Amino acid sequence: MRPFDIVLAIGIGLALWQGLVIITDAPHFILPSPLRVAQAMWHSRVIIAENALVTASEVALGLLFGSLLGVATAIQLALSRTAERIMLPILVFTQAVPVFALAPVLTLWFGYGMGSKIVMAVLIIYFPVTSAFHDGLTRIDQNYRDLAQSMGAKKLQFLRQIQIPNALPSLGTGLKLAAVYAPIGAVIGEWVGASKGLGYLMLLANGRAKIDLMFASLIVLACLTVLLHIAVGILANRLSRYAGGEVSRTG
Amino acid sequence: MTLPPGILLSGQHYLEGQLLFKAELELPAGEWTCLLGRSGVGKSTILRLILGLETGGRFEGSIAASDGVPLDRRIGYMAQSDLLLPWLTVLENICIGARLRGTAPDLERAQVLLDRVGLADRAGAKPAALSGGMRQRAALARTLMEDQPVVFLDEPFSALDAGTRADMQELAVEVLAGRTVLLVTHDPAEATRLADQIIVLSAAGAAPWPVPASPPLRSLSDPETLSCQTRLLDHLRGVTV
Numbered sequence: 001m002r003p004f005d006i007v008l009a010i011g012i013g014l015a016l017w018q019g020l021v022i023i024t025d026a027p028h029f030i031l032p033s034p035l036r037v038a039q040a041m042w043h044s045r046v047i048i049a050e051n052a053l054v055t056a057s058e059v060a061l062g063l064l065f066g067s068l069l070g071v072a073t074a075i076q077l078a079l080s081r082t083a084e085r086i087m088l089p090i091l092v093f094t095q096a097v098p099v100f101a102l103a104p105v106l107t108l109w110f111g112y113g114m115g116s117k118i119v120m121a122v123l124i125i126y127f128p129v130t131s132a133f134h135d136g137l138t139r140i141d142q143n144y145r146d147l148a149q150s151m152g153a154k155k156l157q158f159l160r161q162i163q164i165p166n167a168l169p170s171l172g173t174g175l176k177l178a179a180v181y182a183p184i185g186a187v188i189g190e191w192v193g194a195s196k197g198l199g200y201l202m203l204l205a206n207g208r209a210k211i212d213l214m215f216a217s218l219i220v221l222a223c224l225t226v227l228l229h230i231a232v233g234i235l236a237n238r239l240s241r242y243a244g245g246e247v248s249r250t251g
Numbered sequence: 252m253t254l255p256p257g258i259l260l261s262g263q264h265y266l267e268g269q270l271l272f273k274a275e276l277e278l279p280a281g282e283w284t285c286l287l288g289r290s291g292v293g294k295s296t297i298l299r300l301i302l303g304l305e306t307g308g309r310f311e312g313s314i315a316a317s318d319g320v321p322l323d324r325r326i327g328y329m330a331q332s333d334l335l336l337p338w339l340t341v342l343e344n345i346c347i348g349a350r351l352r353g354t355a356p357d358l359e360r361a362q363v364l365l366d367r368v369g370l371a372d373r374a375g376a377k378p379a380a381l382s383g384g385m386r387q388r389a390a391l392a393r394t395l396m397e398d399q400p401v402v403f404l405d406e407p408f409s410a411l412d413a414g415t416r417a418d419m420q421e422l423a424v425e426v427l428a429g430r431t432v433l434l435v436t437h438d439p440a441e442a443t444r445l446a447d448q449i450i451v452l453s454a455a456g457a458a459p460w461p462v463p464a465s466p467p468l469r470s471l472s473d474p475e476t477l478s479c480q481t482r483l484l485d486h487l488r489g490v491t492v
Contacts, residue, residue: 143330146304150328151397153351161350165338245337245377 032212040212052220055198058114058186062121063178070129078137095127103192117189124185125178136170137163168243172236179232183225255281255400255431262312264296274457280317283432285442288452294435298403302326327399331406333390335378342374345393364392384415395426402427404434420445424468439483443476444469
């Protein structure tokens with residue numbers, strides 16, 4: 001996307017928003033105008049930044065731990081047929097339990113601090129990462145297996161030399177999903193019980209009818225998520241290019 | 252190199268309860284055997300059976316080396332697709348066997364083999380940067396790197412253009428000299444050009460086909476080679492109908 005396109009898209013979005021405010025003639029405590037939200041954002045910049053930092057840390061740590069856990073699980077599943085048979089149904093079942101429903105319990109177990117939010121983010125991204133990477137590890141051309149077998153390959157070496165590099169693009173896809181899900185997990189955690197973070201700030205602002213501040217927090221959260229998505233997208237792209245044998249332009 | 256073993260296969264192979272083929276097959280030591288037959292008759296199955304790979308069916312019979320030593324890990328294998336790993340350089344791909352066994356590769360030997368297949372200056376290139384012919388030459392070097400007395404080739408040249416294929420055939424004959432080779436092919440011209448022994452596989456069994464008196468690598472313009480190729484083609488078409 002070219003910079004001009006981005007500016008244009010933002011412009012159209014803001015125009016639609018302003019148009020809606022004018023058409024509905026909604027009072028500012030129901031639907032604030034873009035300008036009012038911008039003013040609130042500037043006015044409360046310190047408090048927004050403080051809380052954004054908390055949420056961003058939760059998301060980053062959740063993403064890190066969740067990805068590591070997912071990668072480790074996928075490798076374990078790829079190495080053992082038994083583990084695969086037993087673990088996969090359990091994994092699918094855990095995915096069927098909505099994390100939203102678990103949020104109060106997690107807050108009870110891990111407290112009101114960052115811990116419970118990180119766990120929430122980990123839980124919400126664990127499955128997409130595991131599933132995507134496991135798929136990449138096991139979906140491998142039978143001819144490679146035959147060649148490796150004829151060469152007397154060791155299972156672990158086959159995993160290291162062929163399966164893992166081959167699965168890197170799939171891992172990238174899983175991480176891109178995770179980057180979008182992780183903030184959701186963190187914010188749900190903050191809604192259920194917290195004293196810091198953008199989710200907490202949104203609830204607080206909403207409760208005090210400071211809708212402009214709520215929107216400001218929401219926009220900052222969305223921007224954080226987009227930035228994270230772009231960063232992980234670049235990483236995923238690099239993984240793909242590496243596995244495809246292209247030399248990275250920047251590295 | 253010590254004398255390579257010959258291989259004897261005798262028995263029948265069933266696929267989903269149906270008899271696929273019943274065959275007796277001898278691969279003479281140090282010679283090129285070319286295996287032909289229509290698609291689905293079990294050419295690749297024979298190759299996989301001897302290699303000890305999964306065939307999806309059931310084999311009753313025996314497979315043995317003429318020297319009585321088990322065949323495990325004594326057969327090099329080259330398939331139709333080059334199976335180069337795109338993220339490794341050509342040199343690293345040549346050494347993949349050692350990497351997969353968790354041992355240190357002999358880089359000097361790899362370099363010598365790359366030189367032998369004419370890829371010395373492309374050692375650091377990724378496979379994506381190579382032409383189809385170059386990739387197949389790299390795959391050949393990888394097979395040579397394994398240094399096995401027996402080499403199985405499963406239609407390794409069929410995806411190449413005619414000129415490159417002829418070059419590859421000559422190179423393969425040169426570098427695989429002194430090994431027991433089994434080449435599975437669809438191409439009567441290729442078989443006639445390269446084979447010490449031609450075997451045509453059909454449901455009725457594995458039947459030898461007379462090869463020209465001249466030694467491989469034969470010139471295809473030679474009248475005897477040409478007529479052998481034509482008769483072989485006719486025979487294969489007859490089998491198909």
